[in-house]
Amino acid sequence: MPSTYTERYIAAVAKTLPPQTQDDVRVELQASIADAVDARIDQGDDPADAERAVLADLGDPAALAAGYADRPLHLIGPRYYLTWLRLLKLLLWIVPICVAGAVALGTTISNAPIGEIIGQTVSVGISVIVHLVFWTTLVFAVLERTGADTGAVWNVDMLAEPEASGSGRSDAIASIVMVVILAGAIVWDRLRGFVLADGEALPILNPDLWPWWVAGLFALLAAEAVLAVVVWARGRWSVGAAIVNTALAVLFVSWGLTLLVRGELVNPEFLAFVVEAGGDGFAAGDAGAAEQGGVLRILAVLTGFVIVGISAWDAIDGWRKTRRAARA
Structure with a gap:
């Protein structure tokens, strides 16, 4: 004899429940379904139609x-969602950038072609992002189903202070002071030098950069100071200010990398002094790294990455402050 819809429905519910609760659930469901069907029949519904309507109302x-089993039907519920989201955002801001930067640095030092550098950096960065999202989500899905406590409990002490818009007087003063210090260091390096070799001052920057290349750098520094004053006078960052700040960062990177690639940024006499001061061990190390272009080339690559990194952060910071000011 074929089973009724009610029997099939109750069997579908009970089969995924723990054995110790199945009988109780069967009895409860049988009674509630029968009562609901009888109520519809009393209202004039056909018995077969009444049974189908009641089961449809109960749902899947x-x-x-x-x-019945208190089992979640979501991957990550509200109990863990905010903790998962905050942790994932933090990891995605830090880990892929660090890993991709390390890959780019390693492949550049190994003198790989530019296409290989870009390809490996992008592929590794995407792979890291995928793994971070997958494994972080998997961990929280397991926590959701086991009911484990993450220990993350919100309290009022976690309320952050309002973020500064980056347009205060102290920010403008700090920017101007940094510009003055950097300009003073460049002038000091030219006139007095930071290194003494045989009692004589030895500049680190190439003296041949004077006057025009250094004048260009001073112009960029002056523009940076003017931008800080303008932002302070207006009381907030704007899209225009962020664009100008990004353009200055790009120009600084172009200035530094152009001279670095051409081998004109650092004083050749200073490099010779470094090699001589390092002794035979340094020279041997330089020769041992010949496949990568020598120790000095590796140092040049590191310098280039520092230049790009500082400029990129300055540009990103300007856009962050612009977004913050727009929200405010």
Whole structure:
């Protein structure tokens, strides 16, 4: 004899429940379904139509069983969602950038072609992002189903101070002071030098950069100071200010990398002094790294990455402050 819809529905609900609760659920469901069907019949519904309507109102038996078993039907619920989201954002801001930067630095030092550098950096960066999202989500999904406590409990002490817009007087003063210090260091390096070799001052920057290349650098520094004053006078960052700040960062990177690639940024006499001061061990190390262009080339690559990194952060910071000011 074929089973009724009610029997099939109850069986579908009970089969995913723990054995010790199945009988109780069967009895409860049988009674509640029968009462609901009788109520519809009393209102004039056909018995078969009444049974189908009641079961349709109860919904998917798997969802009903999850309710009886207190089993979540979501990957990550509200209990863990905010902790998962905050941790994932933090990891995605830090890990892919660090890993991609390390890959780019390593492949550049190994003198790889530019296409290989870009390809490996992008592929590794994407792979890291995928792994971070997958494994972080998997961990929180397991926590959701085991009911483990993450220990993350919100309290009022976690309320952050309002973020500064980066347009205060102290920010403008700090920017101007940094510009003055850097300009003073460049002049000091030219006139007095930071290194003494045989009692004589030895500049680190190439003296041949004077006057025009250094004048260009001073112009960029002056523009940076003017931008800080303008932002302070207006009381907030704007899209225009962020664009100008990004353009100055790009120009600084172009200035530094052009001279670095051409081998004109650092004083050749200073490099010779470094090699001589390092002794035979340094020279041997330089020769041993010949496949990568020598120790001095490796140092040049590191310098280039520092220049790009500082400029990129300055540009990003300007856009962050612009977004913050727009929200405010």
